Amino acid sequence: MRMTKVLTYYVLLPGLIGALLMLLHPSHALWNEPELTENEVTLSIVESWNEPVIWIDARSVVEFEKERIPKAISLSPEVFESNIILLLNEWEPGVRIVVYCDTQLCDASHETALRLSDEVGLPDVYVLYDGWKSWKKSKH
Amino acid sequence: MCNMKNKVILAATCLVLFLGSYSEVYSERMVWEQTLIEKVANVGDLQIDAVFRFSVQDKPVTIQSIRSSCGCTTASLSKKRFEPGETGEIEVHFKLGARVGAQKKYIMLQVDDPEHPSVELELQVYIPHVIRLEPRFVYWTKGSAEYEPQTLSVKVDVDVPISIQSISTDQEQLKVNWVKTDEKEFEVILQPQISEGEIPFFRSVIKIEIKADIPLKQTVFYAYAFMKS
Numbered sequence: 049m050r051m052t053k054v055l056t057y058y059v060l061l062p063g064l065i066g067a068l069l070m071l072l073h074p075s076h077a078l079w080n081e082p083e084l085t086e087n088e089v090t091l092s093i094v095e096s097w098n099e100p101v102i103w104i105d106a107r108s109v110v111e112f113e114k115e116r117i118p119k120a121i122s123l124s125p126e127v128f129e130s131n132i133i134l135l136l137n138e139w140e141p142g143v144r145i146v147v148y149c150d151t152q153l154c155d156a157s158h159e160t161a162l163r164l165s166d167e168v169g170l171p172d173v174y175v176l177y178d179g180w181k182s183w184k185k186s187k188h
Numbered sequence: 189m190c191n192m193k194n195k196v197i198l199a200a201t202c203l204v205l206f207l208g209s210y211s212e213v214y215s216e217r218m219v220w221e222q223t224l225i226e227k228v229a230n231v232g233d234l235q236i237d238a239v240f241r242f243s244v245q246d247k248p249v250t251i252q253s254i255r256s257s258c259g260c261t262t263a264s265l266s267k268k269r270f271e272p273g274e275t276g277e278i279e280v281h282f283k284l285g286a287r288v289g290a291q292k293k294y295i296m297l298q299v300d301d302p303e304h305p306s307v308e309l310e311l312q313v314y315i316p317h318v319i320r321l322e323p324r325f326v327y328w329t330k331g332s333a334e335y336e337p338q339t340l341s342v343k344v345d346v347d348v349p350i351s352i353q354s355i356s357t358d359q360e361q362l363k364v365n366w367v368k369t370d371e372k373e374f375e376v377i378l379q380p381q382i383s384e385g386e387i388p389f390f391r392s393v394i395k396i397e398i399k400a401d402i403p404l405k406q407t408v409f410y411a412y413a414f415m416k417s
Contacts, residue, residue, distance in 0.1 A: 108259070125260075125285065129410075136325055136412050137391070153296060155257040162289070169323025 082152075082177055087161060089174045091182050094146055102138055104147040104164070106156040107180065117148070117183055123160050132168065139170065148176035148183065217249045217301045218242045223308065225280075229315045231346055231402075233284060240278045240295070240309045244270045250300045254278070257294040260285060261311070280311055286405070288317045317345045319398055319409070327414040328380060330388055335380040340411050342396065344372040353399040359392035362413055378413055388415045 082090065094101060103120035105112045112122040121134050139145070145164060149157040157175045165173045176182065221241040229236055250269045256262065261282045270276050282293055295309040319342065326338040344350050352374055355364050366376045376396065382388045394411040398404070 125287065132324075133393075133412065136414060139416075141327070141329075141416055153255065153257055153294070155292060155294065159258075159287075159291070166289070167320075167322060168325045170325065 084177055085175075087174050088177045089146065090177045091186050094174075094176065097144065099144070101144045101146050102135065104135065104145055104160060105180075106147050106149045106160040107154075111150075111180075117180075120148075123147070123164075124156060125159065128160070128163065135164075136168075142172075144172040144174060145170060146174045146176050148179040150179050151181040152178045154179065216304050217245050217247050218299065218304075218307065219245060220307070220309075224310045224312065226312045227314075229284060229313055231316055231318055233315075235284060236282045236311075236313050238280045238282075238311050240280065241275065242277070243275045244272055246272050247301075248272060252298040252300060255296045255298075256280075257296070258282075260287075261293045261295070263295045263309075278309065280309070282311060282313060284313075284315055288315050288320075290314050317343075318348070318404060319344055319350065319400075319406070321396065321409045321411060324409075324411045325414070326378060326411070327416045328388075330415045330417050335382065337377050337379040338413070340376040340378065340394075342366075342374040342376060342398075342409075348400055348402050350398055350400040353397040354395075355397070356395050357392050357413075359389045359413075361386070361389045362392045362394075364394060376411075380413075380415075390415055 084090070103117045104123045105116050105120040106124050108124055109122055109127055112120070112124070116122075121131060121138065123131055123135065135145075145161075147157045147161045147164070149155070149160075157179060161173045161175050164170045219242060223240070225238045225240065227236050227238065248269065248271050251265065252268075254263045254265065261280060263278050263280045265276060265278050267276075278295065278297075280293075280295060282291075291313045293311045293313070295311070297307040297309070298305060299307060321340060321342050323340065326340070328335045328338075342352070350372075352366055355366055355376060357364055361380055361382050363379045363381050364376060365379075366374050369375050376394070378394070380388065392413045394413060396409045396411065398407050398409065400407070
């Protein structure tokens with residue numbers, strides 16, 4: 049009986065409180081899924097669609113030419129005007145567009161995605177969370 | 189009695205741990221005047237500069253690295269190590285290039301504060317479009333019984349009189365007209381005209397030339413009209 053009390057007060061209860069504290073703590077992290085902004089998607093979400101998507105590479109042309117997601121179209125700010133026609137040739141109604149840059153730290157993917165939806169007027173434009181890094185990680 | 193005492197000790201310990209964990213989060217070594225700066229660019233600006241200022245609290249701080257989210261943005265500081273009580277600043281320069289509209293640029297710092305090893309600074313800049321053409325892409329479904337007209341909008345963001353000098357397409361099957369709907373707005377109307385038995389065009393490039401009283405970065409704009417299956 050005494051042993052049960054000791055376990056309850058000194059192990060079980062502090063453990064539960066500790067777990068609660070971790071959840072309430074302002075700096076606690078979510079381990080499984082990253083926090084996504086409105087139009088961000090993870091690679092696993094893209095793969096779960098089970099449909100072909102158009103990949104847009106918003107990194108620099110040098111990085112694009114070195115390595116890229118197969119069939120991706122380069123649309124970094126420097127080649128946006130000259131290459132937009134390649135995307136419009138490829139695009140069909142209902143096909144989703146996913147834009148990526150290097151990692152979560154770059155913002156070229158968000159910039160390009162915004163231009164595609166607001167300026168060009170294309171629907172279903174998404175940004176790949178953690179960009180090229182997440183693709184490389186998943187394929188190696 | 190002893191049981192009650194144990195419960196009180198346990199509750200007090202939990203409270204101390206809880207409050208302690210929060211105070212660690214908020215007792216930062218660096219205190220920033222602001223971590224977000226918002227600016228509006230003027231027409232013709234090539235670069236926007238911003239300064240993020242901080243003061244160092246009771247322990248010294250070393251800034252180990254600075255990284256920006258875009259090649260267009262650079263950040264610099266006069267030195268890396270700061271003693272308690274010192275102030276410092278990070279100078280940020282954002283080259284606008286051909287960018288327009290709302291822009292967000294981030295500066296990420298790594299510091300030797302084990303509780304707060306990274307700091308994120310944000311620069312938000314609105315760059316006036318001067319002239320905005322939207323949407324730049326329209327499409328019709330091939331084989332439709334009727335092709336409804338579609339409209340592009342040309343809007344002026346600043347107080348400068350403009351006029352449309354010319355509009356042309358590379359397809360005879362696409363007719364283009366434009367009307368002035370407001371002091372600062374035009375509508376460009378696109379209407380496919382495909383006779384019976386004719387194969388509709390695949391794509392058309394629409395070229396719009398603008399004339400203004402001030403020098404503009406861009407006076408020729410392109411839109412695209414497609415027939416999609």
